Amino acid sequence: MKYLLILVMVLCFHAPSLAAQAQDLSHKSIVFGVHSKTAPLEWRNNGVDQGFNLELIGRIGQLIDKRIVVRRKTFQQLLTDVHDPDCPIDVIAVVSPVSIDRKLSQSDPIYATHAKAYTLQGKSFINSWHDLVGKRVAIKKGAFVDVYISGQPQEFERVDVDLYETGFQLLIKGEVDIVLAENFVARRLMPLYPKIRSSSDPLIYGAFNFVSNKVNAALMAQINDALRQLKLSGEYDRLVNKWFGTGREKVDLTSTQQKMLWLAIAVSIISALGMILTGYISRSLRKRTRSLNIELSQRRKAEHQISNLSQQFQSVLDGIPHGVTLFNRECDCLWSNDNNNELLENPEFHFTDGEPFELKITLLEVLNSQKSLIEDMSFLDQFWQIQIHPIGEDQAVILLEEATERQQLRQANDEASRLASLGELSAGIAHEINNPTGIIIHSVAFLNDALKDLQPASDAYQKQNPFWLIAGLEPERALHELHYSCLNIDEGATRISRIVNDLKRYALPNIASEHQRLSLNEVVQVSLRLTANQIKIFKIRTQLQQPEPMIMGDAQQLHQVLINLIQNACHASPPDDGTDTDDGMISIETSIVDGKACLIVCDNGSGMDQATLQRITEPFFTTRRSCGGTGLGLSVCSRIIKEHQGEMQITSRQGKGTCIKLLFSLEPALESLR
Template sequence: MKILLLLVITLTFPAFAQDSIVLGVHSKTAPLEWRNNGVDQGFNIELMDRIGQLTNKRILVRRKSFQQLVQDVYNPNSDIDVIVVVSPVNMDRKLAQSDPIYATHAKAYTLQGKGLINSWADLIGKRVAIKKGAFVDVFLSDHLQNFDRVDVDLYETGFQLLIKNQVDVVIAESFVARRLLPLYPSVRSSSDALIYGAFNFVANESKTELMYQINEALRQLKLSGEYDRLVNKWFGTGREKVDLTSSEKRMFALAILVAIISAIGMIFTGLISASLRRHTKALDAELIQRRRIEAEISELSKQFQSVLDGIPNGVTIVNQDLQHLWSNDNNIHLLDSAAFYYIDNHAFVLKTAVLEVLSSQTPLIAEMRYQQQFWQLQIHPIAEKQVVILLEETTEQHRLRQANEEVSRLASLGELSAGIAHEINNPTGLIVHAVSLFTAALKDLTPAARHYQQQNPFWLIAGLTPDVAIEELQYSCGSIEEGAKRISRIVNDLKRYAMPHIADQYARVCLNDVVQVAQRLTANQTKVHQISMRLCQPSPIIKGDAQQLHQVLINLIQNACHACTEQHGEIIIETRIAGNTAILSIIDNGCGMSSATLKRITEPFFTTRRNEGGSGLGLSVCSKIIKEHQGEMQMQSSLGKGTQISLIFALEQHT
């Protein structure tokens, strides 16, 4: 298939009829050429008739098969001298050919619902029907394509194979395809023009003179405007004419249509222009809308980026090669620090963690440490080779958790202390009762022992003389009684620590009276120190339990005495009013406390005087009592400079 023939017209100049031109016709495509009631007609027929008139030659029409016509045009002795074929644009022929008669093109056709063909590349691997000898065939002879070619004798044969699913695509000339599409409704045009071509008169090289005459006549028709009239008559404004072979009446109707085609063209052009203007306005409005939306999206993107950058936590997206695809750069440096490790002290390697998350596609959530800080690390897979890394500091949460555990532990300790106190109280009471009996008995036995010693001078009690033995027994009873009372005091402190407060039993308490009572009860301990009393007048009044407040102040005074030396010890006790609060302060110039000790001073059983008999419950009980009174205990201390403890209460009123 070297040549696509939409119309084949042959001009013959036989030796016996030099003034005649025979037209051989192969195509049946309207409006180029066809036969109606035995009469050959169409654009090519009428054009050739006018060329015959200008060259003073009679036009004869002869129809042959496509293959026969191709053979005749190459045979200088055949009765076929000239044919009309389609030539691909920019492709020379070895035969003599005329100026272009009419432009055409070829494109792809597929079944309805199949994908569009946008270029030759879309045909790769498909079965494509090509008409043998057509101008598509000629074009492909110099343009190799990667598809499976199926040669057919007619375009209609290709359409039939397409319906039977024996080919995927048919490349056909547009005039032929338009005639065939109404006959095959399941076929559709699926591409723009793939090949452009033009109709030309083609003759054997021996007919060069004849081709010269045809060209001259064709140019004359174009210059006179008659060629344009024929084009408008048969093609209109670029649209293919309907097939007029059905009846003479339709032929007449089309002739009328050709007559008014110019007016219709102007109307059509005006409508198209108006439509284009409306479409242009719509496109402009759409463009404005798109620009506005793009600006909003850009602004939203900036806001989103600003939010991400403002997040205090670190957010980073990395791939499996640890390339940072995006990051807000907050604390990301920790990931590469050797001081950043798991809370169980295992080393952290970022690449190992990322690869594990990517391989398992399971998030990693771990508690981390960095110097004195605590962090939560999260690594989540978000793509096949990407993860998002989240870093959040949890130092405060960790400390709160520790504090909560400490509170729970202390609560459990309080409950345990209450039970221990109950168990210890019973044997302690028995000891105190028995010691009292032993002391009384020793007083009664002393005269009898002296009388018996006079009768038996060598009598010994536990290896001691009776006087020494009785004195030792009296001393031991005193020691036992003092130890039992000390045990009782510790037990009472434990019970007080574990005992819930009863706020509704509080009464009005004069703070100055509390100070004076405590000072009298501790006079024996404070007599070796310089005591200063700075009491506010009138005395502040608070709501509370006087006995509990006495206990607190006595404990604080005793602690101050323990912290001061006997020679230079100075203790100041003062009361004052500040706004709506009453403040009771105890200030000493003793040894003071370190910051570590100050943090733990109110913990139960914590004491710096363990070797001196301290139980570590005094300040714990004091702190509990102050909290029950809705008060606050503030402590300031420095090693070697002394300590100040201030008790702050809500002021009830002045006296």
């Protein structure tokens, strides 16, 4: 009993000290409420809390000399706690719409994000809020989407959910039509729900903020000072690059957002006037003056924050390496970061299929249809991608990005894949076809020799029996037909053998040591003589450079290339109808362009669409399968041109014709070598 009394006295003596320590500890710590499981913001890995928001608040705690204590609760519980001034939760991180402030003490913007619509695969694209009319839309209670639409007319059926994942589950079950979800959470959930897709452009822009009860206004001021210090020192950018890998979020400032910002300023002014009027009625002149001074300070602080946010977004847009331009319906440039936008007015800037690009016409088509346009473009030897996205009815943003390297990598990968597959296929085909082809050629040669030996015997027997017939024909005519048939069989077998050899040579390395100096004009003249029978029903126009361009190459292989190109032009063009029009015109010309020997073959025939043009050099791809085409012609030509260190450029428009340009290294004239 004695010891118990002593213990009670000691506790009573130390009780004020313990209370003081607890109070001192609360002053030296910040309780940070966490609800998110979304990387890279806030999540737990192997029992360790980590993420961008956690590391940022931890660094802020170091700057203001406070320890950070993490408490995990549900999102709804954290919202309830942060509105309770007596709750131990000091700060939470939430998303607020860009144009609407929460009714809490909040920090400067931390990181930009957005919300958009998500639907099941196959559903229509959501172009604007108007497309939500009459639909069942899942909205997370208390989230920044909820804050944004509160107090606004809602022409859709709202379905409140506790989590975005609950909304995705209802979407799978068919109980809602659309989920309006924040970007970071949706990206984490979509791999778990493969039937769900993103079906709109951003509908709401928002920013992460630290928020707290207004009783913690002094604490929030310290947090803001520390946050600004981190941004000025560059440590904030290092954290952004660490957790997001792309620098600050790139969000386009549209005129709509700017209008909303001005509306927010107007609302704040009206609110300030209302507060001034209320203070004038309810308080004395001295208290009223004090209230006005406080309100004016808050207004300046809000304006400063909005100005900083606008400057940050402007610097982000100016720092984007790609071209970003905002146009109105009259094709007036409203804003531009001046990166590569001169291409939009350049006549050499056109679609990859050759169709010219008209800025105003294309812009009006996008605005009238309210559908985004994403197309591949060409400019000289470069490839570009253009994106045009409508913003409302009268404005559109145009994004320009160079895609030359990506296009070259894609072409190189396709070429490597074709060579690999063809290399594996060639050996088997050659083995299976060459053996029976050799038997045919050998047998036909035997038949030819036998027919020559049978000719005297046939003549002698016919004298004895004038009415003797062979297969219903006179002996002389029958032997002639047999000889002609043997020639056809031999020609067909030789063609089979040539196709197999072409297929084998397609994957063989170049043997440059066998190349000789030759005239490009002579290649054209020989090829025209060899195809004289085919081209006689067409109009042929030749224009040969003088002095004739000289190159290093294999004449037989180049004859094969040009003959194939001429035959393809004949197949694609209508025959000459005897009129003065250019129908059935095939033009062949040689020239010297930029120090290279150039050979061009053009026709005004049927042309090719973009899909055919992309596959035209693939082995066994042909549009004339029913007419006997093998699909090896242009693939072999492509291989031969590459063996000659040349380049083949193909342009074609459906209904307008095709033009194929071959470029070779030019050999100097013999006089200059002496």
